[in-house]
Amino acid sequence: MKSPSEVLLPDERAQIPQPWFHPIAGEKPLVLVMENSQLFEISTDFFTALNNGDETAIAELKAALPVTDRLTKAWHADTEPSAISLNLAQSCNLACSYCYADEGRFGGAQRSMSADIALATIKQFIENAPKKRVTIGFIGGEPFVNRATLYQSVDSAKTVAADCGVSVGFSVTTNGTLLTPDDLTLLRENAFAVSVSIDGDAGMNDVHRSDRQGAGSFAKIVHNLQPLLANPGRAKIAARSTIARDDLRVLERVEALCAIGFPEVGISPLRTSPNPALVFTPADWSVFLQEMIRAAEAEWERVVAGGQFRFSNLAVALKEIHRGACRPLPCGAAANYVSVSAEGNYFSCHRTIDDPRFALGTLADGLDASARERFLQSRLVDSQEPCRSCWARYLSGGGCHAEVIKSGRDSCDYIRGWLEYCLSYYDRLLSIRPDLFNTSPTPQP
Numbered sequence: 104m105k106s107p108s109e110v111l112l113p114d115e116r117a118q119i120p121q122p123w124f125h126p127i128a129g130e131k132p133l134v135l136v137m138e139n140s141q142l143f144e145i146s147t148d149f150f151t152a153l154n155n156g157d158e159t160a161i162a163e164l165k166a167a168l169p170v171t172d173r174l175t176k177a178w179h180a181d182t183e184p185s186a187i188s189l190n191l192a193q194s195c196n197l198a199c200s201y202c203y204a205d206e207g208r209f210g211g212a213q214r215s216m217s218a219d220i221a222l223a224t225i226k227q228f229i230e231n232a233p234k235k236r237v238t239i240g241f242i243g244g245e246p247f248v249n250r251a252t253l254y255q256s257v258d259s260a261k262t263v264a265a266d267c268g269v270s271v272g273f274s275v276t277t278n279g280t281l282l283t284p285d286d287l288t289l290l291r292e293n294a295f296a297v298s299v300s301i302d303g304d305a306g307m308n309d310v311h312r313s314d315r316q317g318a319g320s321f322a323k324i325v326h327n328l329q330p331l332l333a334n335p336g337r338a339k340i341a342a343r344s345t346i347a348r349d350d351l352r353v354l355e356r357v358e359a360l361c362a363i364g365f366p367e368v369g370i371s372p373l374r375t376s377p378n379p380a381l382v383f384t385p386a387d388w389s390v391f392l393q394e395m396i397r398a399a400e401a402e403w404e405r406v407v408a409g410g411q412f413r414f415s416n417l418a419v420a421l422k423e424i425h426r427g428a429c430r431p432l433p434c435g436a437a438a439n440y441v442s443v444s445a446e447g448n449y450f451s452c453h454r455t456i457d458d459p460r461f462a463l464g465t466l467a468d469g470l471d472a473s474a475r476e477r478f479l480q481s482r483l484v485d486s487q488e489p490c491r492s493c494w495a496r497y498l499s500g501g502g503c504h505a506e507v508i509k510s511g512r513d514s515c516d517y518i519r520g521w522l523e524y525c526l527s528y529y530d531r532l533l534s535i536r537p538d539l540f541n542t543s544p545t546p547q548p
Contacts, residue, residue: 124164125494126154129527136168137497140429142526180475182233186440188240188453189224189256191216192248193445197278197320200311201347201376203454215249216445222259224443224466229263229271240274242453247281257293276300279324291336299328302344303356311347325363332364341367341415347381348373353394354401361413369415374506374514388517396524407535420525421532425540431485433500437463437478441470451478454505495519
């Protein structure tokens with residue numbers, strides 16, 4: 104699963120010094136202390152001293168830090184997941200040119216999850232859930248290709264959850280082209296988190312997102328979704344836009360999708376695809392970073408004027424910074440979240456379906472705790488290079504497992520650049536709009 108040069112043994116880790124603070128230049132100089140992701144404003148002179156490695160300044164910073172409990176603890180597979188996704192249809196009605204999932208087939212044949220497997224998986228999941236709140240996601244391919252099983256799954260999950268005294272939530276990732284009025288009612292009434300794959304206006308979207316006859320999907324998506332966007336009920340809707348290297352514009356996508364009525368838009372750069380010509384190259388990341396910053400600066404004008412965040416990449420980063428996110432892993436994959444293939448096999452997440460390197464058990468035998476533990480321990484940021492010696496390690500968590508293992512780490516400079524920008528953005532915004540973080544401003548030393 105891992106490159107021998109990337110994974111470190113305990114004695115090797117002990118020999119590599121870890122940066123514990125990072126100065127950030129800007130309108131107001133900042134310093135990020137990695138432990139517990141603490142952010143402080145500092146004077147220009149103190150910034151210069153820290154940036155130059157002045158030992159007196161470094162000692163002064165260390166002495167001034169508040170005493171806190173360490174939060175960057177290793178994760179273990181000691182409890183069952185509280186979230187799961189079912190790959191209901193490992194097939195799709197579209198033929199998007201960049202699809203990392205190969206239309207949901209993941210390199211295999213098209214197939215759909217049977218109702219028997221879906222309901223048995225749901226029952227096993229809820230009965231073993233460690234918390235009183237669980238989430239079940241439906242994904243593909245296109246999950247509404249297997250509509251009947253999706254409906255049965257929702258009904259069954261609510262029944263099993265009620266019997267177990269558990270609250271259940273639902274999510275779905277869809278291309279939107281197959282949605283019917285009955286589907287919209289299902290989404291509203293069951294408070295679905297709905298993620299719609301759409302890449303911008305018709306011109307941006309239809310370049311890559313078309314059916315097998317070459318017809319674009321934009322018009323059908325908008326037609327089907329307008330009633331839900333106008334009346335979401337209990338559903339929460341967001342757009343997810345994939346950016347291939349042939350068009351790196353970000354702001355124009357966010358604005359186009361918000362004009363349609365999406366309250367939130369998330370951007371995902373293409374890192375893995377059956378079509379290598381569309382995958383980001385090392386030279387694309389600096390351009391993409393500037394595009395992300397351009398979109399974030401446009402968001403600044405709206406937010407300062409009293410608006411709410413629409414650009415979810417920015418909103419999520421700021422809220423994570425505010426709560427002091429300090430994580431040894433990038434996400435909950437294999438820990439509090441797993442995904443299930445159409446055949447009923449467990450994998451670390453929806454991006455790793457049918458890849459034996461990420462296999463975590465079967466429906467018949469249940470989740471393999473040993474496999475989960477091995478996976479989690481191997482991916483900790485402090486267990487591998489270059490993560491261990493990176494200042495951003497506890498904010499990034501080391502990057503998406505699937506993308507890193509399949510595509511390497513050529514995006515690391517982009518991630519660091521984006522995080523530096525978001526840290527400065529947070530410091531600028533906190534005093535102006537503390538209400539966005541549902542708390543009073545954090546005192547600064």
